[in-house]
Amino acid sequence: MISAHEALERLREGNRRFVSEVRSQHVFASEARRSALADGQEPFAIILGCSDSRVPAEIVFDQGLGDLFVIRVAGNIVAPSQIGSVEFAAERFGTRLVVVLGHSQCGAILATLDELRRPTANQSRNLHSIVDRVRPSVEALLNTELRHDPAALVRDAVRANVRVSAAHLRHGSEILEALIEKERLVVVGAEYSLETGVVDFFDGVPEPG
Numbered sequence: 001m002i003s004a005h006e007a008l009e010r011l012r013e014g015n016r017r018f019v020s021e022v023r024s025q026h027v028f029a030s031e032a033r034r035s036a037l038a039d040g041q042e043p044f045a046i047i048l049g050c051s052d053s054r055v056p057a058e059i060v061f062d063q064g065l066g067d068l069f070v071i072r073v074a075g076n077i078v079a080p081s082q083i084g085s086v087e088f089a090a091e092r093f094g095t096r097l098v099v100v101l102g103h104s105q106c107g108a109i110l111a112t113l114d115e116l117r118r119p120t121a122n123q124s125r126n127l128h129s130i131v132d133r134v135r136p137s138v139e140a141l142l143n144t145e146l147r148h149d150p151a152a153l154v155r156d157a158v159r160a161n162v163r164v165s166a167a168h169l170r171h172g173s174e175i176l177e178a179l180i181e182k183e184r185l186v187v188v189g190a191e192y193s194l195e196t197g198v199v200d201f202f203d204g205v206p207e208p209g
């Protein structure tokens with residue numbers, strides 16, 4: 001399995017291809033590739049991203065079949081089933097890199113900010129379980145000067161939510177914590193820009209070496 005650093009470089013290069021519209025997907029999803037993978041997989045990165053239709057991990061990182069182990073849930077929140085999925089991939093495949101991928105204008109963040117400002121009585125319990133997971137990371141921001149600047153508030157809330165999710169993965173599982181301690185796993189946080197297509201890795205990125 002390639003190192004976390006190499007995996008990160010591969011994602012960065014793929015995102016650069018995506019942004020400059022030189023995507024190689026036809027190769028990545030070829031019949032030859034499909035056949036080669038039928039007996040097993042060795043995904044080089046685990047991506048915990050948002051379900052938003054505009055942020056498909058394989059496309060924005062220009063990767064194909066067998067490359068990424070992707071978990072998608074609105075607001076890229078971390079609940080037990082997400083932790084379990086990451087544990088599974090890290091242990092089973094030896095994947096060294098986990099990326100929590102948030103994005104600009106995330107609907108789950110916007111919904112949480114709305115809910116904090118104007119609570120609704122009859123929101124679905126299931127939807128509420130998502131808002132409840134986002135709430136702690138954005139609540140504090142509403143008590144700062146950011147509340148007067150809606151665009152900056154959303155921007156900071158998206159990043160705060162990514163940081164909290166990444167920290168939760170690093171410390172919310174004995175299995176993952178042990179892998180991180182043995183330097184066999186790295187969890188980083190990133191934000192995808194809907195406007196530019198660029199992924200900015202801004203949290204927990206290790207120094208090269």
Ligand SMILES: [Zn+2]
Nearest residue numbers: 050052106107
């Ligand atoms: Zn989203």
